[in-house]
Amino acid sequence: MTLFDLTGKVALVTGGGRGLGRGMAFALAQAGADVAVTSRTKSQLEETAKAIEALGRRAFAVTCDVTQPESIEKTVKAVLDRFGRLDILVNAAGVNKRTPSLEVTPELWDLIVDTNLKGTFFCCQAAAKVMKEQGGGKIINIGSLASEIGLPRRVPYTAAKSGVLGLTKALAVEWASYNICINAIGPGYYRTEMTEPLFADKEWTKKLLARIPMKRAGLPEDLAGAVIFLASKASDYVTGQIIYVDGGFLAGWLD
Ligand code: NDP
Numbered sequence: 001m002t003l004f005d006l007t008g009k010v011a012l013v014t015g016g017g018r019g020l021g022r023g024m025a026f027a028l029a030q031a032g033a034d035v036a037v038t039s040r041t042k043s044q045l046e047e048t049a050k051a052i053e054a055l056g057r058r059a060f061a062v063t064c065d066v067t068q069p070e071s072i073e074k075t076v077k078a079v080l081d082r083f084g085r086l087d088i089l090v091n092a093a094g095v096n097k098r099t100p101s102l103e104v105t106p107e108l109w110d111l112i113v114d115t116n117l118k119g120t121f122f123c124c125q126a127a128a129k130v131m132k133e134q135g136g137g138k139i140i141n142i143g144s145l146a147s148e149i150g151l152p153r154r155v156p157y158t159a160a161k162s163g164v165l166g167l168t169k170a171l172a173v174e175w176a177s178y179n180i181c182i183n184a185i186g187p188g189y190y191r192t193e194m195t196e197p198l199f200a201d202k203e204w205t206k207k208l209l210a211r212i213p214m215k216r217a218g219l220p221e222d223l224a225g226a227v228i229f230l231a232s233k234a235s236d237y238v239t240g241q242i243i244y245v246d247g248g249f250l251a252g253w254l255d
Contacts, residue, residue, distance in 0.1 A: 023220025
């Protein structure tokens with residue numbers, strides 16, 4: 001269906017080497033986009049790029065540290081040199097470490113906030129400079145349940161992911177005149193490298209699944225529909241919103 005067709009579009013996915021970023025990169029390619037993936041681990045990017053090329057799309061693996069604005073600028077330039085345009089940005093690079101708040105160091109705070117919040121902002125800025133010149137674009141930030149509710153022992157992460165939602169709304173207002181739509185996806189609990197230590201705990205997993213109305217954790221492919229929608233023409237009048245893809249977690253309390 002042409003409303004969701006991304007043929008001829010170029011996407012850049014940060015955190016695209018594994019986990020949810022990899023899943024969304026693959027989904028965009030399935031919908032027709034050529035996709036550049038970025039993170040700090042070249043081998044994972046190359047593996048994702050290979051999987052995208054196997055779908056018959058063009059792919060590009062480029063390393064980047066999103067905590068460094070100059071690294072982001074270089075990456076966007078490399079994507080332009082390779083593909084000549086940039087239509088879609090997905091900001092999936094992220095990091096989290098559960099720590100009681102009384103033990104959070106300035107270094108841990110900076111790592112989590114710089115990756116999830118500062119990195120997201122400067123990726124948005126670098127992409128928007130290109131999209132403004134092109135006449136528009138789509139930016140999809142990755143929030144979390146922590147964009148909406150407070151998660152204990154994940155306070156820097158909660159602050160950063162709440163900030164991601166805030167900047168998504170503010171930029172949506174500011175960049176609407178450039179025809180840039182900027183929205184967020186809020187995944188619930190997904191089993192990835194980030195959450196593996198949690199899911200390794202059988203008791204914790206049992207309690208979590210009991211709390212999710214759909215009674216299962218998310219899979220990377222559960223984000224495919226939301227990311228394709230927000231990247232496509234189908235969402236041209238949607239900006240400044242967050243879509244939670246959480247199996248019903250935030251919809252209410254199960255008693
Ligand atoms: P993973 O740990 O599997 O993936 C994180 C990705 O981010 C990796 O590709 C990693 O690559 C990249 N990354 C981390 N730091 C940097 C950096 N400084 N520069 C560039 N890339 C970086 O986690 P998930 O796939 O689970 O997480 C993806 C996103 O989804 C994150 O924003 C996370 O907060 C969010 N999320 C995840 C949930 C879940 O349940 N899993 C729930 C809600 C939100 P590398 O380390 O090689 O650089």
